[in-house]
Amino acid sequence: MTYCVAMRLNQGLIFMSDTRTNAGVDNISKFRKMFTWEVEGERVITILTAGNLATSQAVISLLDERTKAPKERRPSLLEAPTMFQVANIIGETLKEVIKAQKMTGPESEADFGATMIVGGQINGIPPRLFLIYPEGNFIESSDETPFFQAGETKYGRPIILRAYDPNMSFEDAVKLLSVSFDSTLKANLSVGMPLDLQVCEVDTCRVTHRQRIEENDPYFTTVSRSWGDALKLAFQSLPDFSFRN
Numbered sequence: 001m002t003y004c005v006a007m008r009l010n011q012g013l014i015f016m017s018d019t020r021t022n023a024g025v026d027n028i029s030k031f032r033k034m035f036t037w038e039v040e041g042e043r044v045i046t047i048l049t050a051g052n053l054a055t056s057q058a059v060i061s062l063l064d065e066r067t068k069a070p071k072e073r074r075p076s077l078l079e080a081p082t083m084f085q086v087a088n089i090i091g092e093t094l095k096e097v098i099k100a101q102k103m104t105g106p107e108s109e110a111d112f113g114a115t116m117i118v119g120g121q122i123n124g125i126p127p128r129l130f131l132i133y134p135e136g137n138f139i140e141s142s143d144e145t146p147f148f149q150a151g152e153t154k155y156g157r158p159i160i161l162r163a164y165d166p167n168m169s170f171e172d173a174v175k176l177l178s179v180s181f182d183s184t185l186k187a188n189l190s191v192g193m194p195l196d197l198q199v200c201e202v203d204t205c206r207v208t209h210r211q212r213i214e215e216n217d218p219y220f221t222t223v224s225r226s227w228g229d230a231l232k233l234a235f236q237s238l239p240d241f242s243f244r245n
Contacts, residue, residue, distance in 0.1 A: 001190030002033060002151030004048035005177055006117045008129045008141050010166050012202040013119045016177045017048050018151075018185075020192030034196045035060050037067060037077050040206040043122045045077050045086055046198060050150035051114030051134070058097045059114065063090065083120055083128035087138050090118055095136030115150045123205050155187040156180035170199050170209070175223065182224045195220075 004017040017033040031053060036046045047063075049056035066076040080086045094114060101112045113134035121127040129141035131148040141148060146166060149157060159179050168176070174197065184191050199209040213220050 001188060002050040003153070003156060003181065003184045003188075003191045004033060004050055004117060004150045005147060005156070005160070005180065006046075006048060006119050006129055007147040007160075007164070007173060007177070008119070008127065008166070009146075009168060009170070009173060010202075011170055012204075012208075013046070013121070013127050013129060013200045014170060014173045014177070015046050015048060015117075015119065015196075015198045015200075016181065017196050018181070018191050019194055019196065020190065021053050030192075030194070031057075032196065034198060035064075036198065036207060037064075038206055039078060041123065042205055043078070043120065044200050044205050044207060045083075045118065045120035046200065046207075047090065048117040048150060049114060050116070052112050055094075055097055055101065055112050055114040056116075058101075059090070059094050059116070062093050062097065081122070082125060083118075083122060083130070084140075086120065086122075087118055087128075087130040087132060087140075090116060091132045091136035091138050094132060094134065098134060117148045117150055119200075121200065121202070121205055127200070127202055152184055152188050152191050156184040159183060170201075178220055178223045179227050182220070182227060 002018060006013065006015045015034060019030045019032060021029050021031050033049045034046065038044045063077055066074060067078045075089055077086055077089060080089055094116060098112050115134060116132040118132060119129040129148060130138045132138040147160060147164065160176060163176050181195060193215045195213040197211045197213060198207055201208040
């Protein structure tokens with residue numbers, strides 16, 4: 001299982017993802033689920049992946065290979081004129097990989113599907129954020145839907161819905177995402193640390209902050225403990241229920 005989040009703020013884009021893959025209780029591994037292509041000052045593109053690991057890795061490898069082959073007949077992420085076209089390239093590549101695996105692989109009930117979040121900025125155009133489905137189609141974030149999640153979304157969603165503010169600082173956004181991930185980690189063992197964090201400040205067209213949050217990270221541990229204590233205090237402050245009329 002996976003948990004990935006990307007948020008659009010007035011200051012730019014922020015991404016966070018876990019690194020755990022689970023093929024059974026005795027087969028747990030760590031794989032990166034955040035991938036970035038960057039031409040500083042010209043464009044920055046980040047993809048978060050969820051779903052079938054083989055599918056995700058094949059898509060990322062194809063996309064990367066095509067950025068290094070300028071004469072490739074198919075357009076690459078580094079040649080697309082807009083983030084919409086970037087999302088379209090990723091969607092078509094995802095659809096291509098899933099179709100190839102279904103046609104050439106052995107018969108299996110396994111799901112070859114994958115979902116991807118892509119966000120970034122091309123110089124002169126505002127940052128944009130997209131959610132790409134296994135079928136290759138996609139939707140774009142808006143003021144009404146300013147963030148996307150992929151994977152195990154339900155446990156970490158409520159805190160984002162309640163506390164998100166497009167005007168918040170990146171520091172507050174990290175705090176918010178830390179609580180969201182902490183809630184997910186505690187509810188689902190198939191989501192696990194370390195976590196990857198990345199920030200792309202608006203109009204810089206580059207990654208302005210990148211960090212891996214390891215298990216026992218002092219800040220994350222403090223947020224987790226403090227959030228748990230705050231929830232207990234909030235619960236205790238609620239009016240008591242009575243069975244008497």
